[in-house]
Amino acid sequence: xxxxxxxxxxxxxxxxxxxxxxxxxxxxxxxxxxxxxxxxxxxxxxxxxxxxxxxxxxxxxxxxxxxxxxxxxxxxxxxxxxxxxxxxxxxxxxxxxxxxxxxxxxxxxxxxxxxxxxxxxxxxxxxxxxxxxxxxxxxxxxxxxxxxxxxxxxxxxxxxxxxxxxxxxxxxxxxxxxxxxxxxxxxxxxxxxxxxxxxxxxxxxxxxxxxxxxxxxxxxxxxxxxxxxxxxxxxxxxxxxxxxxxxxxxxxxxxxxxxxxxxxxxxxxxxxxxxxxxxxxxxxxxxxxxxxxxxxxxxxxxxxxxxxxxxxxxxxxxxxxxxxxxxxxxxxxxxxxxxxxxxxxxxxxxxxxxxxxxxxxxxxxxxxxxxxxxxxxxxxxxxxxxxxxxxxxxxxxxxxxxxxxxxxxxxxxxxxxxxxxxxxxxxxxxxxxxxx
Numbered sequence: 108x109x110x111x112x113x114x115x116x117x118x119x120x121x122x123x124x125x126x127x128x129x130x131x132x133x134x135x136x137x138x139x140x141x142x143x144x145x146x147x148x149x150x151x152x153x154x155x156x157x158x159x160x161x162x163x164x165x166x167x168x169x170x171x172x173x174x175x176x177x178x179x180x181x182x183x184x185x186x187x188x189x190x191x192x193x194x195x196x197x198x199x200x201x202x203x204x205x206x207x208x209x210x211x212x213x214x215x216x217x218x219x220x221x222x223x224x225x226x227x228x229x230x231x232x233x234x235x236x237x238x239x240x241x242x243x244x245x246x247x248x249x250x251x252x253x254x255x256x257x258x259x260x261x262x263x264x265x266x267x268x269x270x271x272x273x274x275x276x277x278x279x280x281x282x283x284x285x286x287x288x289x290x291x292x293x294x295x296x297x298x299x300x301x302x303x304x305x306x307x308x309x310x311x312x313x314x315x316x317x318x319x320x321x322x323x324x325x326x327x328x329x330x331x332x333x334x335x336x337x338x339x340x341x342x343x344x345x346x347x348x349x350x351x352x353x354x355x356x357x358x359x360x361x362x363x364x365x366x367x368x369x370x371x372x373x374x375x376x377x378x379x380x381x382x383x384x385x386x387x388x389x390x391x392x393x394x395x396x397x398x399x400x401x402x403x404x405x406x407x408x409x410x411x412x413x414x415x416x417x418x419x420x421x422x423x424x425x426x427x428x429x430x431x432x433x434x435x436x437x438x439x440x441x442x443x444x445x446x447x448x449x450x451x452x453x454x455x456x457x458x459x460x461x462x463x464x465x466x467x468x469x470x471x472x473x474x475x476x477x478x479x480x481x482x483x484x485x486x487x488x489x490x491x492x493x494x495x496x497x498x499x500x501x502x503x504x505x506x507x508x509x510x511x512x513x514x515x516x517x518x519x520x521x522x523x524x525x526x527x528x529x530x531x532x533x534x535x536x537x538x539x540x541x542x543x
Contacts, residue, residue, distance in 0.1 A: 116431040125275035125436045129176040132444020139451030140170035150463040160246040162454045165204035169447045172197035187277040191270040200257040206302040209309045260294045288421045306403035401453045409446035412438035
């Protein structure tokens with residue numbers, strides 16, 4: 108059995124450098140995954156969250172995916188084949204969990220209904236309980252789907268006997284010709300880029316829906332501001348009338364005509380004062396956009412250069428018999444090393460997780476982290492902004508109901524049309540739950 112370098116055009120020193128990059132990335136991926144798993148297992152609240160149950164599945168896949176680089180350039184044989192199996196199984200599982208999270212968010216926010224058929228969200232509710240407040244979503248079905256599919260895609264190359272050296276590590280050996288390259292495409296790279304395309308489409312549609320709901324919230328907040336301004340103007344007019352009557356000597360009539368609340372001072376700060384539920388809609392949307400855009404970005408950054416390198420392996424290998432390029436392998440290793448840490452940060456490091464991590468550190472060390480960097484780190488999240496948007500949507504719903512019951516009175520009291528809020532409120536509450 109030869110060394111792994113015997114099957115590559117790269118020198119042993121070059122292969123060692125590439126393998127060392129992968130080991131360094133694997134170390135940080137292991138740490139990130141263990142943090143997510145530890146917080147999940149020690150937090151009863153997070154264990155109840157369906158969204159974080161999905162993130163836990165992703166963290167398990169990333170933890171397994173961080174193990175194969177530690178084999179470090181194994182010789183052909185059992186160790187090489189074991190590394191290839193681990194790489195194929197857990198790399199695909201990680202991508203599959205990313206697709207599951209995207210699909211779940213799509214189902215939770217999609218209220219579109221085709222004529223004569225149920226909405227996508229109702230289909231998801233009937234199968235998995237997503238969006239149904241009376242049912243707890245069943246994450247076990249996702250575990251069965253992800254792990255079984257990953258296992259099948261491991262068996263296909265194994266049955267074809269194509270596992271072996273593939274550069275600085277073992278995977279599907281290109282020395283087996285067109286069959287090996289076809290299996291690389293079918294078992295990994297084609298599903299990978301289908302998932303990336305699905306993520307981009309899904310998160311774009313979710314963002315557009317949130318933008319519509321945020322517009323409703325902004326309109327509702329504007330109506331409420333107009334109502335407060337008109338109330339202050341009415342109070343000021345009452346006080347002015349009372350003063351005029353007092354000056355003309357009609358104190359008794361003035362006392363009987365001015366209501367008790369007429370002398371209530373205006374809201375401090377005047378027109379710029381805000382209550383606790385008013386929000387900066389644009390700031391919330393910017394946070395959501397960054398977060399939604401980061402999901403597909405993790406896979407794009409991690410797998411663009413690996414895809415280019417494997418295409419080069421195929422094209423140049425067919426022309427010259429050797430398709431290995433050292434620069435592409437270095438870029439490939441750097442890209443793949445970002446996936447575990449990227450997923451841990453983007454999917455796992457939400458405000459809720461950071462707060463739970465601070466609580467665990469306080470419990471285990473006895474030190475307080477609430478007022479320091481951990482406290483600031485744990486404050487705020489896109490979900491918090493969505494919760495505030497949801498409250499604005501609820502107010503829009505209440506105004507819509509009052510107008511339906513008595514349009515004239517409602518418009519007189521509210522100062523105009525705030526727009527319907529029911530559909531937006533439901534969408535926001537679902538997204539709020541999904542992004543926690």
